[in-house]
Amino acid sequence: MAYQLGPIAITGSVITITGSISLSNGGIISDSGSTTTITPPGALPGQSLVIRPTAPNLTSNHPSGFYPGDTITITFTPSGGTVTGTGSYTFTGCTEVQLGTSLTGSLYYDNEVTQSLTWTVPALSDITGFTFDIYNFSTFATNSLSLSSSGSSEHSHVHLVSGDSATTDIYLGDDDQYIKIEKNAGNVVIGTNLDANQWIFDTSGSLTTPGSVSITGSLNVTGSVYVSGSLTAGATTSGSIDLSGGNFAIPSGGIYEITTATGNELEFPDATANNGQTIVVINITGDNATVSATNQPVDASSNGIASLNANRIYTFVSVNTKWYGGYLS
16 A cells, blocks of 8 residues: 655555655755765865665676586777767687687667676586677776676675765774874875874875884885885885985895995894895995994905995805805906
């Protein structure tokens, strides 16, 4: 049985309200299309929470995985609504015999919103999975979907954004402890300890931390490392290290290109524990680097090497209880 009272309709256990819901203290709940918006009392423009689901371009009828003998349908819905054009596709990760259809082909759009590809995987196939890629649309990027017997790469999440992401940040938490998505496609910031500490993931891909970083696994560096405090490496490292703001404890067995500044200090590992190991320090640019008295290396005359000069290549070898070495002129 259905009832209608102005903008309110009741059908069975479902209550439908046409328009927004205004709460007693001024809060508003509304929806439009695929979004739901919650606006608290006294909010300024943009200070609302918008919830919307994902709208993946590629979907399948087997999001939980497939098995040989299943009929699979992959549907591609380009962003932007109705389109005209041709999308080329490829399957990888399997053979044509395993898949049961051609590994390449095209989907044709003639003022359409969506297109689908359907086929049946052979019942006796030994296929374990595949990846489907569609591309060559003039206005759409490459889209990819992977399917296996255990699941799919299809998106399944919701977005929480501010009512106007160009002018309003969104916080998960309060002003003292939070994760912040900055407005206008800005940084991502994590704040703790009454906002005294902030981890900043900036738009260039760099990370600024307010304190020490502890790594229990490996640190692989393809570029440079800038140190504003002290850096201690616990494994073999090769690459560039910028010490213009800090110190560096050198592990054995590494090759290092080091930039130094006044006041920098290099500390060598214990020679006895690393007997027979080699350390190479190359292209020390900038000011000379002071060598820590702890485990300080010596030259051939058993004189302690208190500093490493700029623009030289040093090689050190641990023999029993000491590091020996020097530079090539």
